[in-house]
Amino acid sequence: MIRGIRPLLRGSTYAGVLFAYCGALASLPLLPFALLPAVAWRSAPEGVRIVLVLLVWAALVGVVGLARTTRRVLIVSARRLLRVPLPDPVAGRRPASPPGTGPAPAAPVPAVPSGADRWRTPLWLLLHVALGWTGALVSGVLVLMGLVMPGGWLGAEARVSLFGWSVRVTDGWSWAVALGCVLLAAAVCVLVTGTLRWSAPRLLGPSSAERLALAAERELLLAERNRLAHELHDSIGHTLTAATIQAAVAGEVLSADPVAARAALRSIEESARAALEDLDYVLGVLREEEAGAAPTRTLADLPELLDRLRHAGAVVEPELAGELAQVQGTLSRAAYRILQEGLTNALRHGTGGPIEVRVTAASDRLELSVVNRTGARTGTGTGAFPTSGHGLPGLAERVRLLHGEIEAGPDGPQHWRLAVRLPVRLSA
Template identity: 75%
Template sequence: MIRGIRPLLSGSTYTGVLFAFGGALASLPLLPFAVLPALLWGSAPYAVQAGLTLLAWALLIGLVGLTRTTRRVLIVSARRLLRVPLADPAAGRRSAADRLRTPLWLLLHAGLGWSGALLAGLLLLLGLSLPGSWLGGSARLNLFDRSVDLADSWWSWPVGVGCVLLAAVVCALVTGALRWSAPRLLGPSAAERLALAAERELLLAERNRLAQELHDSIGHTLTAATIQAAVAGEVLSADPAAARAAMRSIEESARAALEDLDYVLGVLREEQAGTAPVRTLADLPELLERLRHAGAVVEPVVSGELAQVQGTVSRAAYRILQEGLTNALRHGAGGPIEVGVVASPDALELRVVNRTAVGPVMSAFPTSGHGLPGLAERVRLLHGEFEAGPDGPQHWRLAVRLPVRAAV
């Protein structure tokens, strides 16, 4: 019982009715144009003229619904007045069936608005006028050639109250019909849901890529800067030139990291970010030089034409080597770090080998962070091969093979 009358007591029911009445009123300016065909055919019977006017009116309402702006306005209005969660329309072209959904909604909107307004208004007027004795007046109703004095009829009061309640029921039915049809006609279709899912997937992939780039860049910079600062502090008195070189390397690393951070924050704020900082294999010598300023001993072995490695593979290779060298500095036990880069026409092979502390080798590189899993995911997306683990009793080896032809 309470659940049955709850819609009659809900304010959202009557805001939905206002939404329906608004759709009916919004169609009124089109009525003079809809009357023109009937006026041109003045000799037609009245029923034909009325039908022609209604048909022309429906066509004009449908034409208004073909615009994308109309659909956006209707979606925003339905969210606020009908309290229906509706997604924003997906960008891109829509099919013919999808474009017809908004005109159908407008026709239903206007039809329910007019029928609800007329029926609810008639019931409300009847409910207020039936008990004529309320205002001390009289009212008569002709039924089947009989005149009934409503003021003297005992049933005028309950029937009047019933008419008012029926008007509220009509309002609830109109709002319910609009709420039921809004997700089906204004909500995304199956094709639009696929498009929205694709947009969300692209956005998530972009954010994941930015997070990985930020992790690689900032993580490497902080690790290298910490070691370089320690080196500069130790040799500040004995070797000022080496200390200045270490401080200069910290400055260069921090500047590069700030560029990456500025770009990522610009994208996350949806601002017009500048050009994304691009690090490729061409920047590998600079990376190795910064590591040397940090006191690391780097032994690079480069073979093949690195210039032939372009695009995604070159950028990914730089980040992979950067992460591998960062792990070697952070978790290694000193000693030389072997860096191997072999470029062939079909593949690019990367290798980073460093010493680990005495004891279980697996504890030297914890896998609970985002570094190695992020590298593995990056390599997987490029259809490459990834390997990271112990290499003998006291060494750790990172090996990656990227197919060159598969990259775009």
């Protein structure tokens, strides 16, 4: 019994009824246009003219439902008044790919509804208007009957007539019939709200095309977040590793060689400033703010990167071959990040021996290689660093997106080698 009347005690039930009534009222401005054919066809029987008006009125309501703005308004209204979790319509938009963060993802599937999907909103709007008018008329009549029956307030005999059958309501039953009318009116309200709440996800919810577009948009957003995570890992991870080693070197030579200590401190300052630029940009994108231009690091910045490593006390032996200037755009930025990650790993896990860096640019490929000594770390301030374990998987994913090849592993008993081969494309 209590469960049966529980919907009558919920405010959302009557908010849904209000929503249905608003749909009925919103269709009134279309009624004069629906009357025009009946006015023009005066010779038709009255019943035919009434049916014609209703059909034209329904057609006009359906045409209004085809507008995208109508669907957006209906979704927002149903979400607030019916308390139905409806997502916003998806237009197949593509998140902007920040410059300098890697290859652009594939374009999402556009949210182009099929023929059947286009008629879901007009169908729901017609149901909305029909339920609104039905609920308003039936519940209004029942409530009016409940008000006028008790005690013969209008000074007339109370009689209920339906389909040619009528019955006189005596004074002893008038209150019971009045209560029944009120309960029936409340039941109509529950039925109207329940029908609208049940049909809203099915007719206003995302279509199959929109679900595909929504999934593609989520995939693009996730891919962009992953690229930003790579940026943070490559930039901040390298900077912290190099700065830690440089600080240790500066602390040990501060008294014996103040010039070298100052050079190490300047290198720490430059590295930290560059990392802060990267961090500010990434945080701006994550907060959906208007971030400035992305700091781009390319192969042209490789000498500066090698200099920072030398200031940290590392011995770097670069070997550059080919026309590096022909490597541009996404490929150049990715190559810089790959070398940066390889050099960072060499600083973290190497033994302080020479780090061999090879970059070979050919007409059809770009080859990158970083080789360092491995084993128990010795030396000043270069103890083992804790790692997250995301470096090599992140490199492998970046290389895979560029359709390249990667090899990482021991190269003999005392060396570790990272080798990457990337195809060179004219559109890079």
